[in-house]
Amino acid sequence: MxxxxxxxxxxxxxxxxxxxxxxxxxxxxxxxxxxxxxxxxxxxxxxxxxxxxxxxxxxxxxxxxxxxxxxxxxxxxxxxxxxxxxxxxxxxxxxxxxxxFNPYYTVRQIISEPVMNYRKTDAGERDALMTEMLEKVGLDSSYLNRYSHELSGGQRQRVGIARALIxxxxxxxxxxxxxxxxxxxxxxxxxxxxxxxxxxxxxxxxxxxxxxxxxxxxxxxxxxxxxxxxxxxxxxxxKALHPYTQALLAAVLEPDPNVKREKKILFKESGELAIPEAGCVFWPRCLYATETCMHRSPELREIYDGHFVACHYMKNKRTLEENA
Amino acid sequence: MIKNTGRKLLRNKSAMFGLMIILILLLMGLFAGRIASHDPTLVDITNKLAPSSKEYPLGTDQMGRCILCRLIYGIEISMFTAIKVTFIILLVGVPLGMIAGYCGGIADNLVMRLADIASTFPSTLLALAVVGIFGPSLDHLVLVFIFLWWAPFARMVRSSVIKLKETEFVMAAEAAGCSRRDIIMKHIFPNTLSPVIVYATLRIAAVITHIAGFSFIGLGSQPPAPDWGVMLNDGRQYIDTHPGMLFWPGLAIVIVVFAFNLFGEGLNDALIPAEEEMAVVKETGDSNE
Known part of the structure; x- marks a missing residue:
């Protein structure tokens, strides 16, 4: 490349x-x-x-x-x-x-595995490295001898992060x-x-x-x-342009109870998420789907600087917004 | 995980009872020469069919041999042989299952078709055929068992391996840069073992009954070997006058099989729920997003 x-x-x-x-x-x-x-x-x-x-x-x-x-x-x-x-x-x-995680592995074995595969270290260096990493993700060296099933979901996820970043x-x-x-x-x-x-x-x-x-x-x-x-x-x-992205964003929950959110469902209900035989994959659930969408699948096109959208109707996105 | 399993097993009374019986019998078998005061094959016609006495606690058989001594020496034939056979079956079945499951494709097809062949043979029929051709002997019987019974182990291991191959921790091991050997030996292999161990324990009991059964009809161990099946056969003619000759070897078989089954069931309880527990943890872990 x-x-x-x-x-x-x-x-x-x-x-x-x-x-x-x-x-x-x-x-x-x-x-x-x-x-x-x-x-x-x-x-x-x-x-x-x-x-x-x-x-x-x-x-x-x-x-x-x-x-x-x-x-x-x-x-x-x-x-x-x-x-x-x-x-x-x-x-x-x-x-x-x-x-x-391998159920037979302790946190020490889990995190040290990539280190042993790629770095030449002795046990002391490894332990120091692991402790440092665990502290970064909010755990400490006391977790090293635990098995993954002894950890909570969040702790496990952090061990996973430590393993990946070490x-x-x-x-x-x-x-x-x-x-x-x-x-x-x-x-x-x-x-x-x-x-x-x-x-x-x-x-x-x-x-x-x-x-x-x-x-x-x-x-x-x-x-x-x-x-x-x-x-x-x-x-x-x-700003999201694709009807699917708009629908996704509209579905995000607002953590602040004082902020009132207009409840909008921008999906058509459909029983099963199946790839349609022809056309845009989203047309069965799209609110704006037309005849063209059912037959031709849209390409991912650059609408403007770095903004790519795969939708036939992005040329006249204003119509889309008006409809919404 | 290992700690939990051990604790669960220790708490399981029937499993511990089974294990105790197994251990006692194994020790008796190992030190048969010390415990038994008589040669199990020493014929003493003058003393035949003797009732229970201090010297012969369970009496003697039609040849004047000590029944208790023969039972003790019989442990070696039935239990030791069964354990050895099961071990060899594992040595054959587990690696073949690993290869089939991990490699897939042609290797998988080949191993599984061989397993199909092995499991379509009725063991009795093949045993009869082999004994018919090569003559009756315990060794021939053992070969038949090995030839036929590796298949379920290979199947079991294969299906575990296929499942494990897709799990995230095996993928994570690959992402962590483990070699193929490490992935197989450290991540896949140990996780296939629990059902295999349970099944192998139960299989030992099955081998014991089969050896006794074939020896009973004269296709396994040959007299004067102190095989429990042979002893049962000897006792057949004296069932009316000396039922003990039939009763004691029968009881020995029942006790051994019972002990292995108890222990196997206990292992099953100790090993398998540990995995179910994991599944539960997984589900709750996913849902708290």
Whole structure:
């Protein structure tokens, strides 16, 4: 790759599961890039392929189609051993932290594993490193000898964060990294992530359905629906243009009871989230869907500076707003 | 996890009772030469079918051999053999299941078709055939058991491995830069073991009954070996006059099988709910977002 400003770049990435005839796409024809030192938010409903996309970027799953570049290298076809050589530069914070740890492992074994794989250290150095890391995420060295099932959900999630960050990777996929942590700790951890970014130029893919957290830390936000990218917002506060993004944002709960929120449901109810046979993936639930939407799928187009939207009607977005 | 399992097992009275019986019998088997005062195969026709006495607590059989001594020496044949057989079955079945589950594709297909073949053979029929061709012997019988009974273990391990391969901690191990060997040996293998251990314990009991059964019909151990099945067969003709000859070896088999089943059930309770507990934790962990 010529463009060295991108930490990660994917082109036409797809991942299908299932047998030949009944392939189901978890990720479909996705292209985007994450710049170095950037936090890219990835939002969407459960089951829309967010986690799959995150795993694909780290090559923990094999892509069905498309290319993945990591810091300029095409890692799409890398073997297990080739990937192993660069895994210390990319890490992942896993989603469901109960299953994220070997039940026979203590926290010490969990966190020291990446260190032992990549750094030559003795036990004392490792312990110091681990203690420092645990303190950063609000735990202390007394947790080192515990098993993961002896920890609470939030503690487990923080151990997961410690494991991912201990090697000081360049790129971290945070899959629902702060979802099961209470508000105060959430702030603290988001602060750690932001600090690391500032100090060491970390790059993140921040997967979450917590719009507030996403808005708080992310530079850009990518919206996904059923494996497709619907919209890429150039900044966290940018105005959403795609009907799906608007619907998502309208569904965010307001923590302040004094702020009255106009309750708007911008979705059509539909029983099952299935990919329609033709057309835009969102048309069955879109309030503005027309004949065209049912037959032709929209491309992700740049509406203006860095703002990408996949919708046929973005040319006349004013009509959209008036309708809303 | 290991701590919890041990504690649960210790608290399970019936399992501990089973384990105690197993240990006592094993010790008796190991020190058979010290405990038993008579040679189990020493024929003394003058003293045949003797009733219970100080020298022969359970009396003697039709050849004048001490029944208790034969029972004690029989431990080696039934229990030791069964444990050895089960161990070999594990050595064959577990690695094959790991390979099938982890590699998938052709290796998986090959192993699973072999397992299909192994599990379609009725063990009695194959045992009869093998004994018919190679002659009756405990060794031949053992080979038949190994040949047939690795399959369920391979299946069990394979399905666990396939499930584990998709779990986040195995993926996390890959992300943490573990080698394939570490992923398999440290993360997958230990987590396949609990059902295997339970099933193997129960399988030992099954092997014991099978050995006794085949020896009873003359296809396993051959007289004068102090096999419990052989003893049962000897006692058959004297069931009216000397029921003890049939009763004592029968009781021995029942006790051993009972002990292994108790222990296996206890292991099952101790090992499997630990995983269910994890599942519960997982669900609650996910829902507090």
């Amino acid at each position: 010529s463009d060295s400003g991108n930490m990660v770049e994917v082109k036409g990435l797809s991942k299908a599961y299932g047998q030949r005839r009944q392939e189901k796409y978890a990720v479909y024809n996705v292209s985007f890039a994450i710049c170095k030192g950037e936090i890219l938010g990835l939002v969407g409903e459960s089951g829309c392929g967010k986690s799959t996309l995150g795993r694909l970027l780290l090559r923990l799953e094999r892509p069905t189609k498309g290319e993945i570049y990591f810091d300029g290298q095409d890692i799409t076809g890398y073997s297990f051993t080739e990937m192993r050589k660069i895994r210390d530069r990319m890490q992942m914070i896993f989603q469901s932290s109960a299953n994220a 090697l000081g990777p360049d790129f971290v996929v945070c899959d629902e990294a702060v979802s099961s942590i209470d508000f105060v700790l959430k702030k603290q951890i988001l602060k750690i992530l932001a600090e690391q970014k500032k100090k060491n130029g970390f790059t993140y893919l921040f997967i979450s359905h917590d719009m507030a957290a996403v808005k708080a830390v992310c530079d850009r936000i990518m919206v996904m629906y059923l494996g497709n990218i619907m919209e890429i917002l150039p900044e966290a506060e940018a």
